[in-house]
Amino acid sequence: GAVVSQHPSRVICKSGTSVKIECRSLDFQATTMFWYRQFPKQSLMLMATSNEGSKATYEQGVEKDKFLINHASLTLSTLTVTSAHPEDSSFYICSARDTIKETQYFGPGTRLLVL
Amino acid sequence: AQSVTQLGSHVSVSEGALVLLRCNYSSSVPPYLFWYVQYPNQGLQLLLKYTTGATLVKGINGFEAEFKKSETSFHLTKPSAHMSDAAEYFCAVTKSGGGADGLTFGKGTHLIIQP
Numbered sequence: 001g002a003v004v005s006q007h008p009s010r011v012i013c014k015s016g017t018s019v020k021i022e023c024r025s026l027d028f029q030a031t032t033m034f035w036y037r038q039f040p041k042q043s044l045m046l047m048a049t050s051n052e053g054s055k056a057t058y059e060q061g062v063e064k065d066k067f068l069i070n071h072a073s074l075t076l077s078t079l080t081v082t083s084a085h086p087e088d089s090s091f092y093i094c095s096a097r098d099t100i101k102e103t104q105y106f107g108p109g110t111r112l113l114v115l
Numbered sequence: 116a117q118s119v120t121q122l123g124s125h126v127s128v129s130e131g132a133l134v135l136l137r138c139n140y141s142s143s144v145p146p147y148l149f150w151y152v153q154y155p156n157q158g159l160q161l162l163l164k165y166t167t168g169a170t171l172v173k174g175i176n177g178f179e180a181e182f183k184k185s186e187t188s189f190h191l192t193k194p195s196a197h198m199s200d201a202a203e204y205f206c207a208v209t210k211s212g213g214g215a216d217g218l219t220f221g222k223g224t225h226l227i228i229q230p
Contacts (some may be wrong), residue, residue, distance in 0.1 A: 006158075034217045043205060044159075046217040059217075093158055095218075102147070102166055104218060108158040 002028050004096045006107035013084055014115055021079045021110045023094030029074035030096035034104065035067070038091040050077040084114040117142045117208045121221035129229045134193040136224045138180075138206030141187065147209040148189045149218065150180055152202045159205065165189060176200070201228045 003026040013019050023033055031052045036044040048069055049057040056069035066088075068080040077096075081088055091111050095104040122137040140146055147166050151159040163174025170182040180191045189206060205223045210216035 004158075036217075043220040043222045044218075046210065046219070049217055095159075103149075103161060103164060105161065106151070106159040109156075111156075 119221035
C-alpha cells in the first residue's frame with residue numbers, strides 16, 4: 001500500500017510553546033490530506049481537511065487559530081499546534097488521499113505530550 | 116451527516132474460530148465504506164473498502180466484508196482467527212458520501228484472540 005510518513009513520532013513540549021507536525025505522502029501526490037485526533041482508547045476525530053494551495057477546512061469545534069495547517073506541496077502538509085496546553089496532549093494522525101484509488105492512507109501518528 | 120456504529124467494543128474469539136465484527140452506518144447518500152486495523156501505538160492500515168460494484172469485498176489478511184444496503188451494514192468477517200489478528204478495528208464512512216471527504220469513524224472494536 002501507499003506510504004505516508006509523519007514526523008516526529010513523539011514530542012514532549014512545555015505549555016505555551018508551539019509544535020509542528022509534518023505529514024508526507026512518499027509515493028503518490030496528494031492534493032488532499034486530512035488531520036485527525038485520537039484520544040486514548042477512543043476513535044479518530046476529523047479535525048480538518050488540508051487542500052494543496054488553499055486554506056484548510058476545519059471541522060466544527062476545532063480552533064483554526066490554534067491548529068494551523070499548511071499544505072504547501074502535493075506531498076507535504078503540516079499541522080502546528082500553537083501555544084500548546086496540556087489538554088492538547090493527544091495522538092495526531094494524518095492521512096493522504098490517493099485520488100486514483102479513492103482511498104486514504106494513514107500516517108503512523110504523532111504522540112504529543114504537553115507538560 | 117454520516118455516522119457509524121460498531122456493535123461491541125470488545126470481541127473475543129478462539130484461535131481458528133470465525134471472526135465477525137459488526138458495523139452499521141447511516142448515510143444520506145451512497146456511502147463509501149472502509150475497515151481499518153490499528154495495532155498498538157501505530158497508525159491505521161486499510162483492510163478493505165467498498166465504493167461501488169460488487170458488494171462482497173475481499174481485503175488483506177483473509178478479511179472480507181459485505182455491503183448490505185437494505186440492512187445498512189458492512190460487517191467484517193474472517194473464517195479463521197489468527198493470534199496476529201488481535202488489534203483494534205475501525206469501520207469508517209466518508210463524511211458526505213463519495214470518496215473525497217474525510218472519514219467518520221466508529222468507536223472501534225478491540226479484537227481479542229484466545230489461544
